[in-house]
Amino acid sequence: MSKVAILGFGVVGSGVAEVLQRNGAHIGEKLHGSVELKYILDVRDFPQSPFADRIIHDFAIIERDPEVDIVVETIGGARAAKEFTQRALAAGKSVVTSNKELVAKHGFELMELAQKNGVSYLYEASVGGGIPIIRPLKQCLAANEITEVCGILNGTTNYILTRMIRAGLSFDAALKEAQENGYAEADPTADIEGHDACRKICILASLAFGRHIDPEQVPTEGITNVSLADVAYADSCGRKLKLLGRAIRGEDGRIRAFVAPHLVEGENPLAGVEDVFNAITVRGNAIGDVMFYGRGAGKLPTASAVVADVMDAARNKDRPKYLDWGPGGESVTAPPDDVVSPWYVRAEASADALRGALGEITPLARAGAPENETAVLTASMPLGELKSRLAGVKAHSVFRVLED
Amino acid sequence: MSKVAILGFGVVGSGVAEVLQRNGAHIGEKLHGSVELKYILDVRDFPQSPFADRIIHDFAIIERDPEVDIVVETIGGARAAKEFTQRALAAGKSVVTSNKELVAKHGFELMELAQKNGVSYLYEASVGGGIPIIRPLKQCLAANEITEVCGILNGTTNYILTRMIRAGLSFDAALKEAQENGYAEADPTADIEGHDACRKICILASLAFGRHIDPEQVPTEGITNVSLADVAYADSCGRKLKLLGRAIRGEDGRIRAFVAPHLVEGENPLAGVEDVFNAITVRGNAIGDVMFYGRGAGKLPTASAVVADVMDAARNKDRPKYLDWGPGGESVTAPPDDVVSPWYVRAEASADALRGALGEITPLARAGAPENETAVLTASMPLGELKSRLAGVKAHSVFRVLED
Numbered sequence: 016m017s018k019v020a021i022l023g024f025g026v027v028g029s030g031v032a033e034v035l036q037r038n039g040a041h042i043g044e045k046l047h048g049s050v051e052l053k054y055i056l057d058v059r060d061f062p063q064s065p066f067a068d069r070i071i072h073d074f075a076i077i078e079r080d081p082e083v084d085i086v087v088e089t090i091g092g093a094r095a096a097k098e099f100t101q102r103a104l105a106a107g108k109s110v111v112t113s114n115k116e117l118v119a120k121h122g123f124e125l126m127e128l129a130q131k132n133g134v135s136y137l138y139e140a141s142v143g144g145g146i147p148i149i150r151p152l153k154q155c156l157a158a159n160e161i162t163e164v165c166g167i168l169n170g171t172t173n174y175i176l177t178r179m180i181r182a183g184l185s186f187d188a189a190l191k192e193a194q195e196n197g198y199a200e201a202d203p204t205a206d207i208e209g210h211d212a213c214r215k216i217c218i219l220a221s222l223a224f225g226r227h228i229d230p231e232q233v234p235t236e237g238i239t240n241v242s243l244a245d246v247a248y249a250d251s252c253g254r255k256l257k258l259l260g261r262a263i264r265g266e267d268g269r270i271r272a273f274v275a276p277h278l279v280e281g282e283n284p285l286a287g288v289e290d291v292f293n294a295i296t297v298r299g300n301a302i303g304d305v306m307f308y309g310r311g312a313g314k315l316p317t318a319s320a321v322v323a324d325v326m327d328a329a330r331n332k333d334r335p336k337y338l339d340w341g342p343g344g345e346s347v348t349a350p351p352d353d354v355v356s357p358w359y360v361r362a363e364a365s366a367d368a369l370r371g372a373l374g375e376i377t378p379l380a381r382a383g384a385p386e387n388e389t390a391v392l393t394a395s396m397p398l399g400e401l402k403s404r405l406a407g408v409k410a411h412s413v414f415r416v417l418e419d
Numbered sequence: 420m421s422k423v424a425i426l427g428f429g430v431v432g433s434g435v436a437e438v439l440q441r442n443g444a445h446i447g448e449k450l451h452g453s454v455e456l457k458y459i460l461d462v463r464d465f466p467q468s469p470f471a472d473r474i475i476h477d478f479a480i481i482e483r484d485p486e487v488d489i490v491v492e493t494i495g496g497a498r499a500a501k502e503f504t505q506r507a508l509a510a511g512k513s514v515v516t517s518n519k520e521l522v523a524k525h526g527f528e529l530m531e532l533a534q535k536n537g538v539s540y541l542y543e544a545s546v547g548g549g550i551p552i553i554r555p556l557k558q559c560l561a562a563n564e565i566t567e568v569c570g571i572l573n574g575t576t577n578y579i580l581t582r583m584i585r586a587g588l589s590f591d592a593a594l595k596e597a598q599e600n601g602y603a604e605a606d607p608t609a610d611i612e613g614h615d616a617c618r619k620i621c622i623l624a625s626l627a628f629g630r631h632i633d634p635e636q637v638p639t640e641g642i643t644n645v646s647l648a649d650v651a652y653a654d655s656c657g658r659k660l661k662l663l664g665r666a667i668r669g670e671d672g673r674i675r676a677f678v679a680p681h682l683v684e685g686e687n688p689l690a691g692v693e694d695v696f697n698a699i700t701v702r703g704n705a706i707g708d709v710m711f712y713g714r715g716a717g718k719l720p721t722a723s724a725v726v727a728d729v730m731d732a733a734r735n736k737d738r739p740k741y742l743d744w745g746p747g748g749e750s751v752t753a754p755p756d757d758v759v760s761p762w763y764v765r766a767e768a769s770a771d772a773l774r775g776a777l778g779e780i781t782p783l784a785r786a787g788a789p790e791n792e793t794a795v796l797t798a799s800m801p802l803g804e805l806k807s808r809l810a811g812v813k814a815h816s817v818f819r820v821l822e823d
Binding site: 147303305308315 | 434438441442445446449451543549550551554555558559560561562563564688691692703704705706707708709710711712713714717719720722723724725726727729730731741
């Protein structure tokens with residue numbers, strides 16, 4: 016029998032309460048023991064909620080209650096969430112979180128603190144909403160040396176790109192529609208600038224490669240520079256524009272992680288991931304490529320991932336804890352400049368001028384292109400070479416092409 | 420530290436030896452303890468193999484060696500494999516298997532025997548090759564009540580259908596090509612008649628719904644009746660022919676499981692699963708749909724799933740074991756006749772005659788169709804109703820249409 020406290024009664028927190036209640040019998044049966052929701056911490060009151068009697072405002076009540084053995088942190092951000100997580104772990108309570116910012120930034124130190132106190136710090140819900148990805152990476156793919164993790168990690172941007180591709184909406188119009196449908200926040204910066212995807216690829220890369228990777232080590236480009244012209248050129252060569260988070264282990268053992276728009280070949284399963292869906296591909300030296308696909312956000316999917324972790328924490332109270340990854344540092348990563356790929360370049364230049372600069376090129380065409388616009392695919396080269404070749408060229412868009 | 424014996428040095432068994440050796444350091448690090456391959460049981464000798472010194476021919480050596488705590492069964496079939504599995508479990512050794520026939524047929528009794536002896540019976544590799552699906556179903560989706568599992572579970576048939584669709588090969592020509600490429604056995608019956616997919620959906624359904632489901636309870640139709648005419652009609656309405664294994668929980672709690680060719684809408688992620696790839700979608704009441712995708716077979720992918728289970732068994736030597744599912748029985752399942760869907764019907768009849776028999780229909784067209792051939796999509800109805808409506812109609816092909 017476990018008693019749970021939820022920190023933060025927002026979308027995910029209230030979803031967790033709902034799933035615990037709705038599937039309670041099923042959960043108890045699977046666990047051979049019940050999970051009971053004892054407290055919900057929030058600054059607000061919720062007099063109309065069926066959980067109103069469990070709302071409290073003082074974290075110390077949870078911290079001091081020895082009955083509470085699992086704390087669910089769905090506050091978000093890295094301030095109060097961090098303090099409460101540290102205090103809960105120090106008080107010998109396992110913590111389950113959906114907070115990608117906190118895990119990406121402070122995952123290693125929080126797992127270390129959990130280990131010191133013989134409890135768990137679990138974060139399945141921090142990446143990919145309800146898609147099971149953390150535990151498969153930790154356990155099912157454990158026999159593999161992983162060479163690359165690559166994914167569509169942010170539903171908001173994928174929705175916007177899908178609407179640009181399928182309905183011909185401009186970026187601004189697609190963003191507005193996403194906001195109207197509740198798929199984008201009033202302040203969409205974290206999504207459209209790629210920060211959210213950056214946090215998620217940091218968590219996946221830390222787990223896959225065993226060392227903490229900080230968001231500041233990951234060059235991040237969002238989708239604000241993607242235009243309908245780029246969408247049309249991509250379509251003309253059978254590709255789709257997707258915002259990818261990638262982490263690649265180089266032969267020197269250092270990790271090249273980055274977030275950027277890519278042209279993805281139509282046959283690649285990632286090209287078929289539309290709307291708010293997420294997908295993550297993992298490449299292992301034994302397994303080849305596997306892909307995990309589903310809703311990357313949403314109240315109940317995310318809550319169901321949190322509750323699966325709660326069940327795991329309840330089941331494994333007495334187990335020795337190992338750290339999921341080791342400490343980070345500058346030497347863990349390397350800039351992705353030496354990652355070789357073909358490139359898409361759209362520039363104010365003639366095809367001849369671009370051929371002169373870039374060497375072997377495949378010119379692309381779109382209806383209604385201005386006369387002085389040229390778009391091409393290049394041969395494979397590292398970013399450094401591309402940059403020096405493009406010196407003096409007025410390039411509007413430069414995106415990587417994802418190779419198989 | 421664990422010592423392992425492999426039973427059967429075929430494709431998967433030799434892959435397991437290879438992965439244990441190649442990724443040994445990595446595995447030891449993850450496990451905080453080593454895994455050592457002590458014996459390989461086979462009737463043959465392998466004097467050229469780097470593992471020649473570990474080959475033995477008498478199972479009793481393994482059974483009596485107290486150092487061996489994990490036995491990997493990659494013999495296949497349900498005879499020697501069953502006997503050795505029972506003896507290993509009774510001797511207090513955990514067993515890891517890739518043998519879908521044995522798990523589908525005798526999974527419950529073998530898990531019961533494992534539980535009685537305080538050891539594990541693990542079978543991640545029995546479904547979907549290296550795709551992590553068993554553990555996610557067991558753990559990550561544990562907070563969900565699952566309502567349906569549906570998948571492309573057999574790589575051979577998916578390869579054949581893909582070649583029919585994309586290259587216009589006949590069934591026989593595509594099968595021959597699959598055999599030449601090593602994707603189909605000399606005797607392809609188990610694949611093309613759907614038995615392999617049937618075993619896999621049984622395992623997935625047993626795990627998802629918690630009761631043993633026997634292959635004999637699952638109506639199974641293979642792809643030998645799929646013609647190029649059907650492929651063309653499916654294409655004309657934006658759909659692809661796929662062999663699906665499905666298990667659906669009805670409102671009465673009984674499971675409708677079946678294997679049959681389906682027309683799958685082009686936008687459905689399953690439609691994009693080509694060649695020898697497999698994909699499994701799981702629908703939960705909290706998570707919605709999630710999909711797992713990857714190579715469903717092959718030496719190293721399957722071996723890596725086996726080795727992940729070996730690591731799990733090594734890590735959890737001292738843990739209490741719960742049964743993954745309960746006993747089966749006639750009342751666990753119901754015939755899928757009441758599962759409602761639209762249908763694809765190709766018949767020797769006029770459109771008017773088919774409209775008369777079937778009511779509201781959508782006629783389909785293909786180039787070069789004989790004059791007396793008509794193909795249509797029907798409205799949604801159960802199989803029982805369809806059958807009675809088709810009495811007296813000379814139907815060549817009748818396939819379900821997968822609805823979202």
